[in-house]
Amino acid sequence: MPEAGRAAPQPSPGVKLEAKSPFELRVNLGKDVPETDVRAALATGEMGFLHSFTTGATVDGPGVRVVAWTTGCNFRCLYCHNPDTWTMTNGIPVSVARATEELGKYRHGLRVMRGGFTLSGGEPLMQHKFALKLLTAAKGMDIHTALDTNGWYGDRLEDEDLQAIDLVLLDIKSWDPERHRRLTGMDIAPTLQFAERLARKRRPIWLRYVLVPSLTDDLDDIAKLAEFAAGLGTVERVDVLPFHQMGKYKWDRLHLDYQLRNLDPPPQSVVDRVVGVFRAAGLTAY
Ligand code: SF4
Numbered sequence: 001m002p003e004a005g006r007a008a009p010q011p012s013p014g015v016k017l018e019a020k021s022p023f024e025l026r027v028n029l030g031k032d033v034p035e036t037d038v039r040a041a042l043a044t045g046e047m048g049f050l051h052s053f054t055t056g057a058t059v060d061g062p063g064v065r066v067v068a069w070t071t072g073c074n075f076r077c078l079y080c081h082n083p084d085t086w087t088m089t090n091g092i093p094v095s096v097a098r099a100t101e102e103l104g105k106y107r108h109g110l111r112v113m114r115g116g117f118t119l120s121g122g123e124p125l126m127q128h129k130f131a132l133k134l135l136t137a138a139k140g141m142d143i144h145t146a147l148d149t150n151g152w153y154g155d156r157l158e159d160e161d162l163q164a165i166d167l168v169l170l171d172i173k174s175w176d177p178e179r180h181r182r183l184t185g186m187d188i189a190p191t192l193q194f195a196e197r198l199a200r201k202r203r204p205i206w207l208r209y210v211l212v213p214s215l216t217d218d219l220d221d222i223a224k225l226a227e228f229a230a231g232l233g234t235v236e237r238v239d240v241l242p243f244h245q246m247g248k249y250k251w252d253r254l255h256l257d258y259q260l261r262n263l264d265p266p267p268q269s270v271v272d273r274v275v276g277v278f279r280a281a282g283l284t285a286y
Pocket of ligand 1: 076077079080081083121
């Protein structure tokens, strides 16, 4: 939120909120926003930073989705395919009102197609107040809402806030705490605690698991994760997402050290086996 009496920073002319896909590289779009405004935006949630809006996604929740991709992430996943979303000020500064207006354009179509709105990232809960305002605004337009999160900042949401989120797409990166730390740079415990809290509150979860050869393909670990997920009782579906190289050019363009550049995606037979492990625990998995 800018200082009182000052207009909210706006995207530079020519920068569109809508992108063809999140794989468009976007950097420094909010670099001119003063640090004080960034801090104020985080404190009030009246303004947030978005990488882009994309439409037509079918893998980020039920039906056809409009997805808003936030910038800012507390993880540093070795396989991240959108490292340009790590830095909040790479995103476009957007007021809640402007983002809601953009979303409103799709409300009728989304209802007809039984789709909805997904807030993804980056990690949306880095800007949890903005995230909550936007999800609440979507609910106010009678749009189904989903939050795609690594869950680490789940405790920033109060129990009543969870009512603005119809579905949590919870990304669990690894079961083994040590591997999780190597893979993401962060502890797994807060993510699992958020999963347990969502379950206690009977909130629907879709679990997302990125399958990376040699990093997250240990079947014993996956079986333990599957047992945990099945025990939650509110996991409606598991999506096994094969690692891919579509974000490689971003690592190069950002001059980041991409350790997985020579890694091939997992073969379909391995994907099928992993899906089978989740199914064997009684979960619906794809
Ligand atoms: S949590 Fe998502 S956005 Fe953040 S580093 Fe991992 S893959 Fe990238």
